[in-house]
Amino acid sequence: MGDRLDGLTSAQVATSKRNDVPRRSSRSFGAIIRANVFTLFNLVIAVLWLLIMIFGEWQDGLFGLVIVANSLIGIVQELRAKRTLDRLAVVNEAPVRVRRDGAEREIEPRDIVLGDLILLGPGDRLLVDGEVVASEGLEVDESLLNGEADPMHKEPGDRVLSGSFVVAGSGAFTATKVGADAYAARLTAEASKFTLASSELRDGVARFIKYITWLVVPIGALLIYSQVSHHADFGTAITGAVAGIVTMIPEGLVLMTSIAFAVGVVRLGRRKCLVQELPAIEGLARVDVLCLDKTGTLTAGGMDLGAVLPLRDDAPVEDALAALANVDPRPNPTAQAIQARYPSAPPGWAAGQRVPFSSARKWSGADFDGHGAWLLGAPDVLIDPDSPAYARASDLAAAGARVLALCRAPGLDGQDAEAVALVTLTQRLRPDARETLAYFAKQGVTVKVISGDNPQAVSAIATDLGIPGGDRAVDSRTLPEDDPDKLAEILDSNTVFGRVTPHQKRMFVGALQSRGHVVAMTGDGVNDVLALKDADLGIAMGAGSPATKAVAQVVLMENRFATLPHLVGEGRRVLANIERVSNLFLTKTFYAITLSLLTVATGLAFPFAPRHSTLVNALTIGVPAFFLALAPTIQRARPGFVPRVLRFAIPAGVACAAAVLASFWAAHIPDSSLEQDRTSAVITLFLVTWWVLVMVVRPGTAWRLGLVAAMAGLFVVALAVPYVRDFFAFDFDGLYDILLAVGIAAVGAVVISLAVKLTPPLTRTDKSSVSSG
Incomplete structure (x- = not known):
């Protein structure tokens, strides 16, 4: 056994199979x-x-340049994201402790080899x-791995x-198994992957694409047939189609979208936030309940030993x-605080069973030869x-201290313990906690403080931070775990919960989700892992355990609670x-579909050429969309993305098509040319x-108004500059056609506004929830 505990030798490591699972924090080039x-x-x-x-x-x-532009822009932006994620993922990787040549050392996960002796402590993830x-x-x-909630006791040989x-x-x-042979190699490889996984937003865009593909093929075939059969000039017919x-x-x-x-x-990477799953950004925008674990989130890491009474x-x-x-070779923060005052065990106190x-459990203990069994843990448990x-412990907790009971007991089962001392620990509130909590209150995000500590101590901290309802703490041992509806009702109407077990944290997330809430959960300890996994959005602290960072969608690398508002703001943006x-692009799609069907039905030439659509689409959709996709906003996301966009795009698109066809038809007189008719249609x-x-850009902030005005100015330039006008084949048949086109467009604008207004719900942003941008 001694040899087994010395680990491999350097020579054995050099010839052993490595844990060669490639790091994939992003898609490959x-x-x-x-x-x-x-x-x-x-x-x-x-x-x-x-x-x-x-x-x-x-x-x-x-329009063929669209392929080049789309591809290049998409590649460049994703490569930027890849570099950011790769850099943060390397920093986020927790080292693994092994023993080699009889000495303990830390190595990267990929440097583990078959036969390595790997050391474990609380919070460590098995790779x-x-x-x-x-x-x-x-x-x-x-x-x-198996859904079993209870932890498994492991003995040698297991x-x-x-x-x-x-x-x-x-x-x-x-x-015994490394690399691709390990049971959860795929889980490990995907833990920090930049993924385009399913989300309501991406599913909605994919649905649009699928439906449009179905429409483009038959309508395109009809359009080509109509143009070719009604027009002698084959080239003009193909161009219109x-x-x-x-x-x-x-x-x-x-x-x-990408x-x-x-x-x-x-x-987010610039703020040292590692986004491990791309849809997490969408989840950030939808969150309406934020569950906070007090320790490590509202309070700074570490504690100080106060009084020993x-x-x-x-x-x-x-x-x-x-x-x-x-007694523990891997002390938790509580033990570390006590060790600062008592750095070593006294002589003669050798621990046996522990x-x-x-x-x-909320307590730990050990049996010391000649001194009996001693326990240290929560007073309301022991x-x-x-x-x-x-009663004295309760008074101390109500004052905001974290209180432990030191007990002597007949055994290590937690029964019949006799309290011999009370120990207080002081926790440091994060200086940014109050301001951050105020932000969430202003944004309509409900905060729930969930902690394993004494309810009175948690309540004291929540009250000090000004959390609404913080003065009333619920002891989670009294909650009806067998009645999910009642549990959800209590969670909805209360804010602070103490003595919460890891299993209950998971239940809390599920109960809140059953009420239609989108739940974010923050945590740093191993007791938070299951809740982080089940939450709509799991947020782990960078200093947290490797297990929490592995399952969370977002990791705050610098452990700053104040980063959360930036996370939410980015998701909403x-x-x-x-x-x-989407409103812009889908409006274009529906006016094109409507125009195509109308030209098929009437036998008219298509109202504009590809070069015209390239110009108009660039000025009213392509360029504005690029800036709008990056603009600031604080609107909280709402479900129903697809119906809202369709309720805007369909009536707007149909009205646009009707105005364009009316202008094209009105401009047509016996001696006018197709170019002149199309010029009127393009102006409209x-x-x-x-x-x-x-x-779409409302409310009209200064930069948005400037963007809209610039697009109008560029179109005027295209009409006024002779070379540009000739390039785009604009041919005016007098002032009358221009005024006619403008007049029809004005009527069309009124119709579009009414059509969108009479088709609830509106897609434009509620003014009460939008920043000045």
């Missing part, structure tokens, strides 16, 4: 290229571009499979699996306290509620702006879609 270049819409646009090059004029092939060779009260939680984590005790195991099909495609919608997410990742004169209080604090601290010691951008098209842009 090749995957990024494929995702941005080889898309369905890029293929469709390429085919249409080839048709124009064969049968039309090269000026009408400008490879193995066999336990040493155990001092070692308890391993395997719930993420098997342990990657993907589990230590909740109590310490020990060591020998790695291509203009309609290209305009139907929301080619920039996926791009702008850019908004990628830029969000980069912005003996309850009996004949008890060796300080010796027992020093012995208990120094029980490590766990959040479920002490008789009718005793004077219990992304979602609100993608909804705005720009004005009505420009009005849609005005509606």
